[in-house]
Amino acid sequence: MIDASYLRLSVISNKHGMAKKEKKSLEFFTDWKYEPAIESTDHIQLKKQYDLFINGKFVKPNSGKYYDTINPATEEKIARIADANAKDVDIAVKAAKKAYDKTWSKMPAKERAKYIFRIARLIQEKARELSVIETMNGGKAIRESRDIDVPLAANHFFYYAGWADKLEYAFPNRNPKSLGVAGQVIPWNFPLLMAAWKIAPALATGNTVVLKPAETTPLTCLKLAEIIQESGLPDGVVNIVTGFGSTGAAIVNHPLVNKIAFTGSTAVGKWIQKSISGTDKKLTLELGGKAANIIFEDAPINQAVEGIVNGIFFNQGHVCCAGSRLFVQESVAEEVIQKLKDRLETLIVGDPMDKNTDIGAINSKMQLNKINEYIKIGLNDGADMYQSQCSIPKKGYFVKPTLFLNTSQSHRISQEEIFGPVLAIQTFRTIEEVIEKANNIPYGLSAGVWTDKGSRIFNMTQKLRAGVVWANTYNKFDPTSPFGGYKESGFGREGGLHGLMPYLKF
Numbered sequence: 001m002i003d004a005s006y007l008r009l010s011v012i013s014n015k016h017g018m019a020k021k022e023k024k025s026l027e028f029f030t031d032w033k034y035e036p037a038i039e040s041t042d043h044i045q046l047k048k049q050y051d052l053f054i055n056g057k058f059v060k061p062n063s064g065k066y067y068d069t070i071n072p073a074t075e076e077k078i079a080r081i082a083d084a085n086a087k088d089v090d091i092a093v094k095a096a097k098k099a100y101d102k103t104w105s106k107m108p109a110k111e112r113a114k115y116i117f118r119i120a121r122l123i124q125e126k127a128r129e130l131s132v133i134e135t136m137n138g139g140k141a142i143r144e145s146r147d148i149d150v151p152l153a154a155n156h157f158f159y160y161a162g163w164a165d166k167l168e169y170a171f172p173n174r175n176p177k178s179l180g181v182a183g184q185v186i187p188w189n190f191p192l193l194m195a196a197w198k199i200a201p202a203l204a205t206g207n208t209v210v211l212k213p214a215e216t217t218p219l220t221c222l223k224l225a226e227i228i229q230e231s232g233l234p235d236g237v238v239n240i241v242t243g244f245g246s247t248g249a250a251i252v253n254h255p256l257v258n259k260i261a262f263t264g265s266t267a268v269g270k271w272i273q274k275s276i277s278g279t280d281k282k283l284t285l286e287l288g289g290k291a292a293n294i295i296f297e298d299a300p301i302n303q304a305v306e307g308i309v310n311g312i313f314f315n316q317g318h319v320c321c322a323g324s325r326l327f328v329q330e331s332v333a334e335e336v337i338q339k340l341k342d343r344l345e346t347l348i349v350g351d352p353m354d355k356n357t358d359i360g361a362i363n364s365k366m367q368l369n370k371i372n373e374y375i376k377i378g379l380n381d382g383a384d385m386y387q388s389q390c391s392i393p394k395k396g397y398f399v400k401p402t403l404f405l406n407t408s409q410s411h412r413i414s415q416e417e418i419f420g421p422v423l424a425i426q427t428f429r430t431i432e433e434v435i436e437k438a439n440n441i442p443y444g445l446s447a448g449v450w451t452d453k454g455s456r457i458f459n460m461t462q463k464l465r466a467g468v469v470w471a472n473t474y475n476k477f478d479p480t481s482p483f484g485g486y487k488e489s490g491f492g493r494e495g496g497l498h499g500l501m502p503y504l505k506f
């Protein structure tokens, strides 16, 4: 993954021969103005109204209800979206069950793989359109949709297409079998990518799907439905139903659903776990996080600062594995914090469609309110706040990148998931202390370690209770590597060979 903001900074630094004179360069950077480089939107095709994608066709909802989906950067309406009720979900699940029984489970695996490859290729062909729609509907910077979300979504389909006819090699002598209908509910932070994480392994293992995107970001999933239609995938193999929490609940509780895959909040995850207890539905939950990014004194400091920035400000902090807690060793704390503040001033917050933008719009008004509420809580709890001096657009949902200094373990901003560009910073002296602090939290999704010592990295990875630990990097994703959490961050793994297992019985 290329961190474009870092590249941009380096280019300017080199051009003016100021890479090493960081203090001086800061004055220079704060004065720097970029001409807008707005991605065009005239090539995208969006309908005014989207129905439900069931049994290979777009059909009107039984509920008769629609809601507006908006652009969080402008607050303008983009399209009307069907709001599926329990009857709609029932039709979708029955279509998936029929497709499973009659077609998909009977098809030779190598034929199934061809469809999955075709979907991957079509995503690549329409990458530009998908990126623009992702940014319009979700608020994330176009650079991220274009360089991360969409290519990774295609890569997941490519990767799992490859496994479809090799399951007996993935699990030798275990005779893996598909489950039936997978019900999948996804959040708004990576709408297309989460759909790919869920749909690709389900299809590769021979299951059929009913998927619900988040209410605020349905558009790229509906474009994916069009791609699926174009790919010729047999009717009913993938069904996409839009709606709110009650639509998700109807999927979870449907008796013909054999497996639930959920990514979202811990509260809803717990509710799902309770509501399917006593059934034989399989479950994977990818829930919240409050990752610790840990900088030791021997770390390459500039690289670490860039990684911290990428870890929390990437995608407006709308990342379950965001490095939202920073632990910095006392001896380098002053230097790291100064560099972080300097770097904050160079981040460009604003129109997500501008290719210069680092931090786009917060996904919804509700999320914006939640982040602002946590900023107030941090201040009331006595932490020192540092915010970038940048201006933010008057319209749309935006937050300035925010650091909280001198936080302690007991502060709510150090314990609870904010899901925004807010970093809580603590210092530490010893390795034992930082392990204790990093682990002393209900979540365990991810962590980052910055040090020059390989042995320390291995020591830390064994002791940190986190599903993913990045070393001297952060927020790197690849379809071949498994992702998932401990504790209240959920269970089960997505990605890699591990990601096949939740969709199989042995």
Ligand code: ADP
Pocket: 185, 186, 187, 188, 212, 213, 214, 215, 243, 244, 245, 246, 247, 248, 249, 250, 252, 263, 264, 265, 266, 268, 269, 271, 272
């Ligand atoms: P977030 O706080 O990130 O919005 P949620 O857990 O509320 O996370 O939402 C994640 C997904 O779960 C969304 O698609 C949402 O509509 C869906 N959802 C919300 N409530 C329920 C529920 N009770 N059962 C199933 N899905 C739900």
